[in-house]
Amino acid sequence: MSPPIQLLSPEIINLIAAGEVIDSLAAVVRELLENAIDAQATRLTVSVFPELWQVMVADNGRGMSLDNLRHCAQAHHTSKIFDLDDLWKITSLGFRGEALFSIAQVGQLTIQSRDATNDSNGWLVNYNQQGEMSEESTAPMAPGTIVTASHLFGTMPVRRQGLPTFSQQLKAIQGIVENLSLCHPQITWQVHHNKKSWLSISPGKTSQHILPQLLKRVHFNDLQFLCETVITPSHEQAKIEMVLGLPDRTSRGRLDWLKIAVNGRVVRSPQLEQTMLAGLSRTLPKGRFPVGFLHLIIPPSEIDWNRHPAKTEIYLKSLEFWQERVTEVIDKALKLSPITISTGEQNQRVKKLLKASENKGVYNLGHSESNELELIQLRAVGQVNQTYIVAEHSHGLWLVEQHIAHERILYEKLQDEWQLIPVQQAIILTQISLKQVEQLQRIGLDIEPFGDNTWAVRNVPKLLENREDCPDALIELSLGGDLESAQVAVACRSALRNGTVLELSQMQEILNNWKKTRNPRTCPHGRPIYLPLEESSLSRFFRRHWVIGKSHGI
Structure with a gap:
């Protein structure tokens, strides 16, 4: 059963650096996808209709009860934190209790959901601009949630004119889906643009199975995946996952595929990016850049998420410690060792030679x-x-x-x-x-x-x-x-x-x-x-x- 959605206390509300988070179609998609992942979804479908200013996200997560549906779009209502202490042990992607409220303020919000453990049928609820329920009815459906945001920014013509072009917003949506798929490789993704299939990502065991689906010229054996367990300075257990493009196999013409994530979300961290670049120094030709994805899964007490409304900038405690650990993982990935060399790693030219011989024989x-x-x-x-x-x-x-x-x-x-x-x-x-x-x-x-x-x-x-x-x-x-x-x-x-x-x-x-x-x-x-x-x-x-x-x- 999904936990109850409750109003945050004024003390917590004043501590959270909220700001405006819904500033584009991509922002709507981002918030809805994060909520779906928090609901333990393993299959996500995104439908985007830019000309209609409409977005729909469907998931197979645990769903919401009718009582939660009645409160989920109200300001500062959330099921993810309850008291001050929870701010320092955040493990969810969305926690401020304002995403659905903010969407309701800029468009028409409809949520259809069925609690996976408690309800025998689903419910459909419409909300007004204050996030309050305006209409409810039963709706036959499988467990999960479907959120539809329509006529976005329709009452704000000036805001619409100031937004990026549709093509730019679609590119941003693609980036959001790709980033989340790397962080959560167990999820199946389907993205539709005007009812046509646009992006499809199959699930995998690790991000090494995901990255080749995003970069078509990168193959599974071009990459090295390492997962290291570490003990933090505060004596807690953490994990470092890294997918690294082997420098003798793959590289990029620009620095656009070196990504860093913390606890399920891609973030900006110039210091860690420079650490990765330094670790790969003098391994690539001039003018070529590495392919890499670093994911730190660390105790919530090591992070302060309240640096940016979109939660893309964080304060990472013990930064030097993490830089040292990342350097060690890169060194390990590049060495010729039993961990990083296997007979399954075939040189691509040899594969082509064998394939050509196979075709003739x-x-x-x-x-x-x-x-x-x-x-x-x-x-x-x-x-x-x-x-x-x-x-x-x-x-x-x-x-x-x-x-x-x-x-x-x-x-x-x-x-x-x-x-x-x-x-x-x-x-x-x-x-x-x-x-x-x-x-x-x-x-x-x-x-x-x-x-x-x-x-x-x-x-x-x-x-x-x-x-x-x-x-x-x-x-x-x-x-x-x-x-x-x-x-x-x-x-x-x-x-x-x-x-x-x-x-x-x-x-x-x-x-x-x-x-x-x-x-x-x-x-x-x-x-x-x-x-x-x-x-x-x-x-x-x-x-x-x-x-x-x-x-x-x-």
Whole structure:
């Protein structure tokens, strides 16, 4: 049975930063969907008729009794908080008791509902602009609720004229549905625009099953899902869920799909967004941005929701603690470990190759997934074109490009041990500008005039100490960027070149050092380092599952 809807006390009303929350069709949809999710709905249907200024949301939640229906649209009436203490332990999406009241003020509100546990039939109630019941009648229906808001802003022509265009409001509605579907992956979503199906999202176990439905070029195996349980500074249990686009598999041309949610709602948190970007630094090509969804499920006492009428801005206590935990989860997601590598992760180019072979043959390409690798033991067995190290493990083999694998090793070593050492004989640079001189000074080099348009450099990064091309490397460092860019440039120039013949022992050393790096999937420029050729794929390609007689034409 749904809890009773009651009037909040004046003391609580004065503490809640309410403000105007219904300012568009999208705002109506947002509030109704949050109420439906609070009612434990697992199936939601949204119907939008922009030209009619009408929105309808139907759910299969627990519904409302007639008594609750009579009070639900009155100002400051809610079933989600009852006293002052409840403000500090909010677990619902909607709690201020004014969403339905605000909708009634700007349009015609009708609610049809049946209590899932108590009523044998449903009720239909109309409300006036004060949120008071104006008419009620019985209505046959399944348990759940259908809310219809019509003629929105009809008595406010000036307000209508100031609203975003219909296309902009539809885009906002799409964003609301997508965000909620990521936070609540167990829900089935159907969205209709003028009676035509517009958006459909199937349920899944985690947000890893949802995100590929929202981004059509992103596949399930392009993503890594991790869920970590943590203990907060106040000694309470919390959970961090993260879906991360693996940098060697997917990225975006702009920073538009890095989302952060707290307790079931996507919020704006510039600090956590920067933490995620920092954790993925130097894993993607220049001009590319990560795909990621972070969901913190934390004790209500850690949050203050009363920062914004739409509840999209929050105050998160112990921010540094959460930033540290998020960084740890990102590090774990990027490593080559039994948690993040499985034989089900097939390179897309290999899949296409197998599919093409399947089309020409008479055998089928299976789609079963194997168990995760128990250990990632890579053994160097050879070199291809003096460029790729062939690494064998118990589930197949990988091709590892030697130059960029070594570049990743050196870059992270430089990050941890950036060291400038003095040189016995100064390195002379000519024909460089004052801007280039300032850049070298900015990254810590000791450089001083040494004649007409000539400069002497007295110290260099340790990796460049004995290189014949050290002057060229310094020129490269002078051309711009911060210390991180300088470290990338030094690592790239210092890494062994493709075309270099390696002994097996040298290949093994590179593999051992590379697989222990923090971000082994891509080089600092964002290029993928390895190509997996798993045993299950090789077996299918060479048709080793055929019986001997069949393969010999018997």
